Amino acid sequence: MISGVHFAIWQRYIGILAMILMTGALLSLADALIGGLGGPRGLIELVPGSRFQISGPMPPRTDTLKDVLITGQPKDGSVRLLPENIFTGYWLGGSMWRGVIEVADFAREDSVVIAVRDRFGEKQNPALVFKVQIWPDEATRNAHSPSFITRKTGLSPYIFAVTLALMGMMAAGGNFFFGHLWSRHLAAHHCGEIFRLRQTQNGVEITCELPHMDSLSPGTKGAVYRPAGEYVCPATIISSEPEGVLMLADLPEHVRLGDIVCVLPETDNDLFN
Template structure:
C-alpha cells in the first residue's frame, strides 16, 4: 500500500474500532444495570428448570431437618445441599437447589426458610420463584435492554466484541507504523504532541536521527490541505522523534505533517535525508 491508501485504511480502521469500543461499553453497562435492577431474591425459571440459591443462617447447621421451607408446591421444591461460610463476610450460609417440574403452572411461588420449631418472627430468607411459560416470556422479564428487545445477551456481546477490539487495536498499530515508515521515506513526520510554553508551542513529531534528521535543519509544517503553516529550524533531535518551537499564534495541530526538503536516500533498511 502507498501512503494515501495506508492513511485511508488507518482512518477507516480507527472509526470502526471506535464504534466497536462504544458498543462494548454499552453491552457492559447494560449487563451490569440488569444485574443491579434484578431483585436478588427473585428466580426466573421455566418448567423443568432448576437453579442453585443460598441464604443466611444465624448459626452453623449440620442437620437440615432443623430448617423448614414454607410455600412452594409439590412441583416447585427447594432441596438443601450444604451449609458453609460466606465468601465475603464469613457468616454461616445454606446452599440449596430449586427445581421446577415440567408440569408446573406459570406463576409466583414464594419459598420461605425458617428455623424448624422456632418462634414466629423474621424468616432466615425469602425467595420468590417465578415460573414462566416459555423462553420468550423469560426474555421479556429480563432487565437487559439488549436481551429484552434484541434477543442478544449482553455478556455474549461482550465476548464477541472484546476480540474485535483487540484486533482493531493491533490493526491500527500496524497501519500507523506502516504510515510512519512511508512518511519517513519521503522526509515527513506526523505531529503527535504539542506543548504550550512561554516561548511558544513545542511541536514534537515522528522523525529523528534514524531518518537523517539533525538539529538546525530547516523543516516546514503543512496542514491537512498541504498548505504551509510554519517554516523553521529543528531544535532537538532524538532517534525517532524531533522538536521544533513555533509561535503561540501559529495554527498548528496534531496530525499535521512536518516536511524536510532535499534528496532522500535508502540504505540498509533505514532512510536518510540529505539536505
C-alpha cells in the same frame, strides 16, 4: 498521493472501529448494571423444566436435612425446593445446606415464595426466603427483563460487553500496528507527522516526528504536505531534539495536525507517486 498512505487510512478507520466497539462495550456494561439495579431484588426467574442451584445457612437448632421445614411450595408439585447436602461455610464456618429449585414441565406462570425454616418456631431468617417467578417460556422471561439488550436479543448484556471489549482491544492493536508502519514509512523518507501546533510571537510552531539527524540544523528548509500528497507550505527548522523536530510554518493558517513534513526534498520523488 504519498506512497504508503494506505497505512494511515487503515489506522484511521480501525481506530474509529475500536472506538465504536469500546463504546458499545461500555454501553452494554451500563445496560447490565442498570438492569441489575433496576430489576427486582432477590427474584429467581425460571421457566418450566429448569433447575436452579441454591444454598443457604441451616435454620436454627437444625442439624440434619430431615429436620428442615420448607413452606410455600405449590401443592401440585410444580415448584419444589430440594435440599441435597450439608457443608461447612467458606468464610465464617457453620453449617450450610445446598440444593436446587426444580420447576416441573407442567408448571404455569406464577409467583411463589418458598421459605426454609426450622420446626421449632424460631424467627425466620430473611436469607432463607426465596421469591420465585415462573415464566411460561424463555421469550416471555426475556421480554420482562430490565435489560434492554436481553429484551431485544435474548442474550445477556455481559456477553455483549465482553465480546465487544475483546474486539475493541483487537482493533486498538491493529490501530497501533498500522500507525507504527506509517511512522516507519515516513521516517524512511525523512518525513514525519505533525503532532503539535503552538502559537508564538514568531508564528505557529509545529512539532513533527522526524528522525533525529545531525543534518537537521536550524535554518534547514522543509515542506508541509497533506497525507494525500497536496503541497501546503514551506517550513523552517528551529531546533532538532530526539523527541521531535520543531519548525516554523510559513503559512500557519493552512497547517493541520496530521499533516506531513519532509526536510529532504530530494527524497520527494521516492515518497510521492
